[in-house]
Structure formats: structure tokens, C-alpha cells
Amino acid sequence: MNEYDSSKIANILAPVGYIRTEEIKEADLILINTCNVREKAEQKVYSLLGRLKRFKQRNPSTLIGVGGCVAQQKGESLLHRVEYLDFVFGTHAFFDLPEILAELSNGTRRACYTDLHYRFEEDRNVQPVSACGTEVKGLITIMRGCNNFCTFCVVPYVRGREVSRSAKSILCEAKELLKAGIKEITVLGQNVNSYRSPDEHLGFSELLELMNGLEGLQRIRFTTSHPKDLSPSLVSAFGKLSKLCPHIHLPLQSGSNRILKRMNRRYTREDYLNKIEDLRNVCPDISITTDLIVGFPGETEADFQETLDVLHMVKFDGAFSFKYSDRVPAKAVRFKDKISEETKSRRLRSLQAIQKDITMERNIRFERRIERVLVESRNKKNPLQLTGRIAGNQIVNFEGTEDLIGQVVPIRIEEGLLHSLRGRPALINCQGGAP
Ligand code: SAH
Numbered sequence: 001m002n003e004y005d006s007s008k009i010a011n012i013l014a015p016v017g018y019i020r021t022e023e024i025k026e027a028d029l030i031l032i033n034t035c036n037v038r039e040k041a042e043q044k045v046y047s048l049l050g051r052l053k054r055f056k057q058r059n060p061s062t063l064i065g066v067g068g069c070v071a072q073q074k075g076e077s078l079l080h081r082v083e084y085l086d087f088v089f090g091t092h093a094f095f096d097l098p099e100i101l102a103e104l105s106n107g108t109r110r111a112c113y114t115d116l117h118y119r120f121e122e123d124r125n126v127q128p129v130s131a132c133g134t135e136v137k138g139l140i141t142i143m144r145g146c147n148n149f150c151t152f153c154v155v156p157y158v159r160g161r162e163v164s165r166s167a168k169s170i171l172c173e174a175k176e177l178l179k180a181g182i183k184e185i186t187v188l189g190q191n192v193n194s195y196r197s198p199d200e201h202l203g204f205s206e207l208l209e210l211m212n213g214l215e216g217l218q219r220i221r222f223t224t225s226h227p228k229d230l231s232p233s234l235v236s237a238f239g240k241l242s243k244l245c246p247h248i249h250l251p252l253q254s255g256s257n258r259i260l261k262r263m264n265r266r267y268t269r270e271d272y273l274n275k276i277e278d279l280r281n282v283c284p285d286i287s288i289t290t291d292l293i294v295g296f297p298g299e300t301e302a303d304f305q306e307t308l309d310v311l312h313m314v315k316f317d318g319a320f321s322f323k324y325s326d327r328v329p330a331k332a333v334r335f336k337d338k339i340s341e342e343t344k345s346r347r348l349r350s351l352q353a354i355q356k357d358i359t360m361e362r363n364i365r366f367e368r369r370i371e372r373v374l375v376e377s378r379n380k381k382n383p384l385q386l387t388g389r390i391a392g393n394q395i396v397n398f399e400g401t402e403d404l405i406g407q408v409v410p411i412r413i414e415e416g417l418l419h420s421l422r423g424r425p426a427l428i429n430c431q432g433g434a435p
């Protein structure tokens with residue numbers, strides 16, 4: 001989501017003359033787009049700002065702005081804390097940046113722009129964005145905000161209430177991406193399963209169906225789904241829609257019903273396992289990834305063990321796992337029975353060790369198979385190799401020439417590794433058919 005927003009910001013500023021640079025010395029304007037979903041992400045903002053202090057002393061005319069979730073939450077107090085910061089802009093102020101910058105250049109100093117107002121219609125006037133610096137994959141936000149109020153989470157407070165974007169505007173943006181040569185589109189939202197288009201009254205699976213009909217589009221992905229809203233129609237979409245990739249990111253958070261209840265996730269471990277079974281009935285080889293939190297307040301060894309049990313039962317292809325951290329003003333901040341840092345670290349280590357073996361086992365299943373790989377770019381670590389992804393979203397590296405970038409090519413997988421697969425081109429025709 002942040003990557004998408006950062007690229008959107010660059011595209012919003014392009015018409016008023018700003019060009020993106022990776023070289024800080026060249027910059028007239030430095031924008032830090034922030035995340036505060038976990039404590040660590042927020043700390044990174046302060047350490048980056050600390051590193052910019054001397055730069056600002058030497059280059060006083062370079063404007064520095066902090067935007068996004070930390071900005072939304074901290075507002076004015078960021079200006080007090082960081083005396084060389086020029087301005088703060090919240091999660092809904094991106095489209096106002098040209099005017100904000102004009103005000104700043106007219107003498108307004110040290111301002112804070114953190115009103116929450118949705119202006120999806122403006123997306124239409126901004127160039128769409130490609131993902132991960134590739135020319136092959138694009139991103140589209142289909143909704144903003146969240147209404148779920150999981151007790152650990154700050155998102156509803158910093159991104160506001162859930163609002164879906166019209167299907168018409170999403171399809172327009174998708175067509176723009178396709179015109180620019182994009183082959184794969186990932187649609188984004190905190191809980192895409194509760195998408196409901198405001199004008200056309202379409203649900204998420206109906207939106208996917210419309211996207212599936214777009215000429216030139218090869219692959220569709222989405223993230224993130226909330227298990228409580230994973231509908232039968234979305235499950236069956238995996239069997240029906242030829243361009244929908246067989247991968248779902250379905251955050252479990254905990255395998256203990258007691259903890260899930262305290263997290264206000266509104267599903268049980270059994271509900272979750274049933275949904276996994278439904279998905280695998282429709283699409284037996286689907287890749288499933290998840291998010292897990294260890295050390296949520298009140299989590300006992302028995303609760304933690306229940307999470308590990310689910311890991312063994314489901315065999316996720318991958319898991320992002322985090323130590324719980326307090327995020328003011330989320331409700332769990334006020335829960336009394338906090339878990340010690342030491343216990344959280346121990347649980348995280350043991351969960352990650354178990355998941356590592358499972359991911360290896362899952363990746364090894366591809367060995368000797370021929371997989372269709374959408375080639376994205378050269379492999380940055382090994383320039384002789386190209387890198388791309390199979391439909392299940394696993395990364396594949398193989399030797400090949402640059403003309404393959406943007407194409408779907410058949411690759412024989414030779415080795416399953418922990419973070420990727422290694423393969424070589426297979427000699428079969430790979431046009432049409434599945435993603
Ligand atoms: N909307 C997504 C989650 C977005 S936040 C969903 O509901 O699945 C991304 C992930 O960060 C969450 O899935 C959770 O695992 C983690 N996370 C959020 N708040 C956290 C906190 N306070 N401490 C640790 N991890 C947290």
C-alpha cells in the first residue's frame with residue numbers, strides 16, 4: 001500500500017515539475033512516506049529523520065516533509081519533535097501536495113495537513129503506478145481505510161473508515177496500466193473481501209470477473225483478505241477465473257480461539273481451517289501465505305502452541321510473523337497482561353524455525369515441474385540471471401536474455417530454496433491458458 005502511495009505521490013508531483021531521484025544530494029524536496037503498523041516501522045522514521053539533520057543544516061532550502069500513517073497520527077507533534085522538518089501531510093493529503101508545496105514556496109512554514117477526506121475520484125487524473133520498480137507489474141488501490149478495529153491494529157485510526165472505489169474508475173486505471181505494457185495487476189485494500197463498489201454495487205468477486213475480461217491482462221492478484229469475509233464466491237473464483245493467480249494471503253494472526261476473540265478477529269480457528277479446506281477443494285495447489293502475531297497480551301504457552309499446530313496443519317507457503325507491539329490508540333494497548341520481550345522473542349524464533357522447514361518443503365514440491373514464469377527483470381544479485389514469479393507467487397531465478405522480460409516463459413524448476421526457486425528454460429510453447 002505504501003509503495004503504491006509513494007509512486008502515486010511521484011505521479012501527482014510530476015505535472016508540477018518534480019522528477020524522482022534516488023540521489024538525496026540532488027533533491028529539492030524529500031518526502032518520507034511512513035508506516036506505523038508496527039513499532040519497528042515507526043522507529044525507522046525517526047532514525048531516518050535523525051540522519052537527515054545534518055543534510056538539512058547544509059541544504060536549508062531543501063524541503064523535508066513526512067507523510068502517511070505516522071504523520072496522520074502524530075500531526076503537529078512531529079513538527080515540535082523535529083525542528084528542521086518543514087511539513088507534515090496525512091494519509092489523505094497526497095492529492096493536495098501540489099497546493100501544499102505552492103503554499104510553502106509562498107512563505108508558509110512548518111505546516112501540518114492531516115484532515116481525513118476521501119477523494120478517490122482524483123485518482124483518475126493521475127498516472128497509474130507500476131510495482132517494485134518493474135515495468136511488468138502494476139498496483140491499483142480499490143479501497144482505503146478499514147472498519148474492523150482488530151484490537152492490536154492502528155490502521156482504522158490512521159487511514160479512516162473503509163471506502164471502496166468505483167469499479168469504473170478501477171477498470172479505467174487497469175486499462176491505462178495495460179496500455180503501458182503492464183502484464184500483471186495486484187489490487188490492494190486492507191480487506192478486499194468487503195469491497196463493494198459505490199456506483200455499480202458490485203462485490204469483490206464480481207470486480208475480479210470484470211478484470212478477468214480485460215484484454216492483454218495476463219495475471220490478477222489481490223491483497224489482503226480478511227478470513228471472516230472470504231466469501232464462497234471468492235473461493236469459487238479461484239476455480240473459474242483464468243487470470244486469477246492461485247495464491248491467497250490470508251492473515252491468521254493466531255491459532256488460539258481465545259486470542260482471536262481478544263484480537264476481535266471475528267473468526268475461529270475452525271472457521272479458518274474450513275476456509276483453507278474450501279480453497280484447496282477448488283484449487284488443490286493454491287499457495288497460501290499468512291501473517292502471525294506472537295506475544296499478544298495474555299497469550300499463554302498453550303495458546304502459542306495452538307498457533308504452531310495450525311502451522312503444521314495448514315502448511316503455509318510463507319508467513320510474515322511479528323512480535324506484538326503496542327500501537328496507541330488501539331484497544332490492546334490497555335490490556336493488562338503484556339508478554340515479556342524475552343518470551344516474545346523466544347516464541348518468534350521458534351515459530352520462524354518451524355515455518356522455515358515448512359516453506360522449504362513447500363518450495364521443494366516444485367522441483368522437476370515446469371512452471372509458467374512471468375519474467376520481471378534482471379536478478380540484481382546475479383546479472384546473468386533473470387527473475388520472475390510463478391502463478392503461485394514464488395520467485396524464480398534462471399539464466400536468460402533480457403528480451404524475455406515481460407513474457408510468460410516455461411521454466412523447469414531445478415531447486416526449491418527458502419526464498420526462491422532456481423530453474424532453467426524449458427522447451428515448450430507457453431502462450432495462452434492458465435496464468
Ligand atoms: N488488513 C490486514 C493487515 C494489515 S497490517 C489484515 O487484516 O490482515 C499487516 C500485519 O501487521 C497484520 O496482519 C499483523 O500481523 C501485523 N500487525 C498489525 N498490528 C500489529 C501490532 N500491533 N503488533 C504486531 N504486529 C502487528
Ligand code: SF4
Nearest residue numbers: 146148149150153155
Ligand atoms: Fe488492521 Fe484488522 Fe483492519 Fe487488518 S482488518 S487493517 S488488522 S483493523
